[in-house]
Amino acid sequence: MDRWIFPVLLFIPLCLGLLQNQDNQVFEPRNLRIYSNNSLQQLLLEWDVSDDSEAYNSKIEIVFNIQIRLREEDKRIILNVNYTTVLNKSRQHHQWSFISEVPLQCATHEARIRSRMTSSKIWSNWTDWVAANGPDALSNEKNHIFPEEKVFERGSNITFCCIAKKNKIVATYTFYKEHNKTNQQRIFFTRKPDSSFPRRFQLTCGFNGSINPSQTYLYLNRQPDKPQHLSCETEDMINIRCTWNPGCVEKTDYFEEVCPMEFILSDVSSTKIYCSTKFQKSCSFKRDDQFLYNVRLTSRNCLGQKHEQLSFNVMHTVRPVIIGKPSVDHLNATFIQLSWQIKSINASLSFLCQINVGENKYNITAQSDSDSHFHFQLGGLQPATNYMFKVRCAADVSPFWKWSSWTESISAETTEAAPSGLLDVWRHINSGLKQRNVTVFWRESSDFRANGKIQKYHLSWENLEDPSMQRHNDSVSASQNYRKISLGNRSYKILVWAQNSISTSSPSVIIIPASDKNGKVHYSEETTDNNEEHKIYISWKRQSKFSQYIVDWCNQPIGPLCDFQWKKYGQIKSSDLITSDAFKRGVRYTFNVYGIQDDRSYLLEKKAKYLEEMEPPDYLSCNIEEITANSLRVTWERYDQKFSSGFIRGYMLYMKMDNQSCSVQGSQPLIRPGNLTICSYKIEKPNQTEFTVRHLKPNRKYFFALQAYAVNPNYTDNVIFKSVITPDDEKWLFNLLYLLLIIPLILMCMCSRKSSRVRNCLCPAIPQPKVTPFFKMSLGITEINDMIPNQLVMLEKPQEFSPKQSTLGILLENMSYSQSTYYPEVQIEERTDQKFNSGVTSYKPLQDFGFTSSPNPCTPEAPLYSKDNLNYLYQTEVLPSMIQGTDSSCSVHWLDYRPQCSTTSRRNTDY
Numbered sequence: 001m002d003r004w005i006f007p008v009l010l011f012i013p014l015c016l017g018l019l020q021n022q023d024n025q026v027f028e029p030r031n032l033r034i035y036s037n038n039s040l041q042q043l044l045l046e047w048d049v050s051d052d053s054e055a056y057n058s059k060i061e062i063v064f065n066i067q068i069r070l071r072e073e074d075k076r077i078i079l080n081v082n083y084t085t086v087l088n089k090s091r092q093h094h095q096w097s098f099i100s101e102v103p104l105q106c107a108t109h110e111a112r113i114r115s116r117m118t119s120s121k122i123w124s125n126w127t128d129w130v131a132a133n134g135p136d137a138l139s140n141e142k143n144h145i146f147p148e149e150k151v152f153e154r155g156s157n158i159t160f161c162c163i164a165k166k167n168k169i170v171a172t173y174t175f176y177k178e179h180n181k182t183n184q185q186r187i188f189f190t191r192k193p194d195s196s197f198p199r200r201f202q203l204t205c206g207f208n209g210s211i212n213p214s215q216t217y218l219y220l221n222r223q224p225d226k227p228q229h230l231s232c233e234t235e236d237m238i239n240i241r242c243t244w245n246p247g248c249v250e251k252t253d254y255f256e257e258v259c260p261m262e263f264i265l266s267d268v269s270s271t272k273i274y275c276s277t278k279f280q281k282s283c284s285f286k287r288d289d290q291f292l293y294n295v296r297l298t299s300r301n302c303l304g305q306k307h308e309q310l311s312f313n314v315m316h317t318v319r320p321v322i323i324g325k326p327s328v329d330h331l332n333a334t335f336i337q338l339s340w341q342i343k344s345i346n347a348s349l350s351f352l353c354q355i356n357v358g359e360n361k362y363n364i365t366a367q368s369d370s371d372s373h374f375h376f377q378l379g380g381l382q383p384a385t386n387y388m389f390k391v392r393c394a395a396d397v398s399p400f401w402k403w404s405s406w407t408e409s410i411s412a413e414t415t416e417a418a419p420s421g422l423l424d425v426w427r428h429i430n431s432g433l434k435q436r437n438v439t440v441f442w443r444e445s446s447d448f449r450a451n452g453k454i455q456k457y458h459l460s461w462e463n464l465e466d467p468s469m470q471r472h473n474d475s476v477s478a479s480q481n482y483r484k485i486s487l488g489n490r491s492y493k494i495l496v497w498a499q500n501s502i503s504t505s506s507p508s509v510i511i512i513p514a515s516d517k518n519g520k521v522h523y524s525e526e527t528t529d530n531n532e533e534h535k536i537y538i539s540w541k542r543q544s545k546f547s548q549y550i551v552d553w554c555n556q557p558i559g560p561l562c563d564f565q566w567k568k569y570g571q572i573k574s575s576d577l578i579t580s581d582a583f584k585r586g587v588r589y590t591f592n593v594y595g596i597q598d599d600r601s602y603l604l605e606k607k608a609k610y611l612e613e614m615e616p617p618d619y620l621s622c623n624i625e626e627i628t629a630n631s632l633r634v635t636w637e638r639y640d641q642k643f644s645s646g647f648i649r650g651y652m653l654y655m656k657m658d659n660q661s662c663s664v665q666g667s668q669p670l671i672r673p674g675n676l677t678i679c680s681y682k683i684e685k686p687n688q689t690e691f692t693v694r695h696l697k698p699n700r701k702y703f704f705a706l707q708a709y710a711v712n713p714n715y716t717d718n719v720i721f722k723s724v725i726t727p728d729d730e731k732w733l734f735n736l737l738y739l740l741l742i743i744p745l746i747l748m749c750m751c752s753r754k755s756s757r758v759r760n761c762l763c764p765a766i767p768q769p770k771v772t773p774f775f776k777m778s779l780g781i782t783e784i785n786d787m788i789p790n791q792l793v794m795l796e797k798p799q800e801f802s803p804k805q806s807t808l809g810i811l812l813e814n815m816s817y818s819q820s821t822y823y824p825e826v827q828i829e830e831r832t833d834q835k836f837n838s839g840v841t842s843y844k845p846l847q848d849f850g851f852t853s854s855p856n857p858c859t860p861e862a863p864l865y866s867k868d869n870l871n872y873l874y875q876t877e878v879l880p881s882m883i884q885g886t887d888s889s890c891s892v893h894w895l896d897y898r899p900q901c902s903t904t905s906r907r908n909t910d911y
């Protein structure tokens with residue numbers, strides 16, 4: 001047994017050893033040769049593998065490790081690669097090529113190689129370094145510059161060199177913007193151009209001894225992008241056209257030369273090229289009999305290439321083409337027939353077409369007739385309207401492919417038809433005594449269609465109450481929208497209609513009611529509530545019997561052109577915001593509201609309105625009268641009829657005191673800047689013209705200003721006030737005494753000195769005066785009239801002020817006064833006597849002076865005072881001290897306060 005086993009045991013390690021030996025076998029590369037192709041910058045390495053081993057018969061995978069170094073660059077290894085290939089008996093000769101970044105002429109490329117079976121870990125010995133032709137192979141009789149006219153990919157390194165001829169040096173070089181000086185026979189650089197480099201730039205080397213530097217252009221380009229959106233279609237099933245987006249292509253003339261871009265459309269295996277093109281986005285080819293295509297598009301340039309693929313069925317990518325424009329075959333007022341033609345297609349297909357008519361789109365499916373013509377009939381058009389038509393078509397396939405492009409638009413105008421709908425008619429009536437001037441206006445209502453060009457408007461009117469009256473007809477040109485007609489006071493029916501070249505519209509009817517002299521229409525002045533910008537709010541009372549309401553107004557109420565406007569409303573409307581850009585603030589507009597019942601109109605309301613009311617700009621001038629110690633009366637002229645920019649709703653009377661706050665019973669306080677209160681009285685009656693201010697204090701100075709207001713009284717501080725001083729209470733009594741005692745005395749003296757004629761007149765037998773204390777003074781004159789003439793009325797100083805109590809001023813206004821020459825002395829004396837610092841009143845029974853209500857035979861030349869009520873004569877002088885401080889324009893009125901300025905007295909003075 002052992003004898004058996006031993007040799008077997010011995011054999012196993014031997015076999016293992018043999019196996020191991022085969023694993024460790026090395027195939028030493030031999031006979032390495034190196035060739036350089038300078039134009040391609042390519043190194044070709046060739047070598048053999050030793051075949052001294054008999055150990056292999058099958059294929060062996062082997063790795064060659066290849067190293068390349070640059071001799072002149074410190075033997076720097078620029079490449080170390082593994083090249084794996086299969087080795088067998090018949091293939092022992094190997095090649096490998098390499099394109100160097102370093103120009104082969106710039107540095108001597110040396111290569112060596114070793115090998116290893118992929119299954120083994122043991123490398124063969126390196127071969128010796130074998131050198132390719134480098135600079136040494138160049139002629140040393142001339143200067144060199146490398147590379148020349150070469151395209152680089154952006155972002156890659158560029159290695160360049162300059163080599164001077166024998167015994168010369170490279171003096172300078174320029175690499176785009178980099179300049180330098182050198183003193184070497186050969187320079188060698190690697191640079192990486194950044195993004196600031198242009199697509200083409202210069203490399204220059206200056207050699208000493210040479211006048212001109214050597215120079216060359218270098219180019220920076222990109223690899224082609226992968227083409228996108230590759231798409232193929234046909235218009236006729238004969239030619240197929242493919243389009244794509246080429247991506248970014250550096251388009252320059254010099255790239256067309258040095259690194260042209262090319263697009264190649266082929267089948268997927270690139271065996272059959274359909275078409276190719278340079279720098280373009282499409283190419284076409286003739287269809288062969290197949291329908292299914294599987295195409296590849298290759299984009300390439302000198303730096304690389306990219307691919308895109310597409311499969312399509314040409315039947316599903318038919319895009320028809322419409323030849324020319326559609327045409328109109330038949331046309332009338334409402335109907336049109338369109339025709340168009342597509343380029344003929346070498347297949348039986350049905351089509352989907354879209355027609356644009358103005359804003360509307362119509363879809364139709366159609367089978368073209370034999371000559372690829374299509375016809376489409378469209379009805380329901382508007383007469384006399386210009387329509388624009390355009391068409392596009394697509395093959396009716398699923399999935400939908402693409403529309404053809406739209407044809408050019410063509411326009412066609414339908415013919416005219418009779419006008420349809422009714423004109424909107426309204427009228428404006430100017431009533432005279434016998435005649436009414438009626439202006440009939442019309443315009444196109446929303447449902448009216450001219451259906452052509454309106455040539456004329458026709459009117460006809462007839463008296464409804466008197467059928468015997470002739471019916472009137474008239475027509476006006478199309479440019480006019482109104483007609484003035486003169487009508488009597490009866491009711492009339494007016495018809496208006498339009499006419500174009502075909503026919504006329506139906507007439508619109510309005511009935512002018514008989515003029516109603518007693519008709520009372522509610523007239524209102526209304527607020528600006530609910531108005532908006534350019535809009536005036538109108539509301540009216542609805543009545544069930546009316547089917548329509550009409551509001552009319554003038555946009556330009558001031559000025560000769562009224563710009564008449566009207567607006568119609570349905571039965572349920574009872575208000576509107578009337579909009580007009582013509583509305584201006586401060587202008588009074590009058591709106592008439594009519595109800596319509598069976599073509600008859602009834603004026604319901606008249607409204608005066610403003611868009612916005614304005615306030616009177618100025619303060620009013622006023623008179624101040626009847627000044628007593630405690631009250632006075634302010635009068636003014638009515639302002640509400642003078643002012644038209646708003647409705648005057650009342651007046652504001654402002655009263656203030658000198659550097660003192662005003663607080664008077666019955667007034668409203670008003671704080672003004674400076675914190676002094678002024679008093680104000682709001683008089684809320686536009687027709688009021690007087691106001692009595694009470695609760696004043698004697699011997700005080702008051703200032704007054706008056707303002708009319710429309711909506712909001714607006715006190716402004718720059719107003720000029722009129723000042724008044726209330727008289728002193730005690731002086732008043734003193735003056736009264738003075739009048740009662742002194743003046744009669746003076747007069748008596750005067751009388752005694754006058755001529756006998758005068759004396760006869762002036763000094764008749766004087767009736768015994770009856771002195772009646774005059775306690776109850778009234779505002780009116782009637783109470784005085786009631787008194788018996790020849791009575792001396794004694795004015796008592798009122799004990800207390802009450803509204804009923806009269807003041808001297810009130811009496812003065814209602815009485816007359818004569819600036820008579822009978823007692824000039826008195827006047828002079830009174831005026832010059834400055835000591836009297838209060839008003840002086842004189843009075844006398846008028847009969848004493850010969851004044852009677854009937855002519856007096858005794859005094860034929862004497863002035864005749866016929867005024868019935870002139871029974872008493874008063875005279876009041878205002879002393880200068882009272883006038884002080886009346887610096888305003890109102891100062892004149894202080895003098896007016898003299899009774900002789902009252903109207904009646906002036907009239908009398910004319911005698």
Ligand SMILES: *[C@@H]1O[C@H](CO)[C@@H](O)[C@H](O)[C@H]1NC(C)=O
Pocket residue numbers: 065080081082
């Ligand atoms: C070549 O192959 C060896 C061993 O397989 C590995 O160590 C080396 O890195 C490779 N060299 C290159 C450049 O791939």
Ligand SMILES: *[C@@H]1O[C@H](CO)[C@@H](O)[C@H](O)[C@H]1NC(C)=O
Pocket residue numbers: 026124125
């Ligand atoms: C490599 O070369 C050395 C001597 O130069 C030699 O001794 C060795 O055997 C060689 N190796 C192989 C695997 O041929």
Ligand SMILES: *[C@@H]1O[C@H](CO)[C@@H](O)[C@H](O)[C@H]1NC(C)=O
Pocket residue numbers: 155156157190192
């Ligand atoms: C360019 O050269 C530099 C150094 O010479 C090197 O570090 C870099 O990797 C190179 N770049 C490319 C893209 O070859």
Ligand SMILES: *[C@@H]1O[C@H](CO)[C@@H](O)[C@H](O)[C@H]1NC(C)=O
Pocket residue numbers: 178180181182183
């Ligand atoms: C220019 O050349 C000098 C010497 O030849 C060198 O020191 C310098 O770095 C160079 N400049 C550039 C920008 O290469």
Ligand SMILES: *[C@@H]1O[C@H](CO)[C@@H](O)[C@H](O)[C@H]1NC(C)=O
Pocket residue numbers: 330331332333334335
């Ligand atoms: C327009 O022409 C079409 C087709 O001929 C016809 O049917 C239609 O009645 C015509 N319409 C008018 C308004 O003439």
Ligand SMILES: *[C@@H]1O[C@H](CO)[C@@H](O)[C@H](O)[C@H]1NC(C)=O
Pocket residue numbers: 354361362363
């Ligand atoms: C017409 O056809 C197109 C495509 O099928 C569709 O998108 C469009 O809505 C259709 N228009 C009308 C008006 O039918």
Ligand SMILES: *[C@@H]1O[C@H](CO)[C@@H](O)[C@H](O)[C@H]1NC(C)=O
Pocket residue numbers: 430431432433435436437
């Ligand atoms: C009506 O018109 C006539 C002529 O234009 C004119 O004289 C007359 O004053 C007008 N009557 C009224 C009431 O406007």
Ligand SMILES: *[C@@H]1O[C@H](CO)[C@@H](O)[C@H](O)[C@H]1NC(C)=O
Pocket residue numbers: 673674675
């Ligand atoms: C008015 O009164 C306010 C506060 O009541 C005060 O601050 C202001 O100084 C006063 N102005 C004048 C001018 O008195």
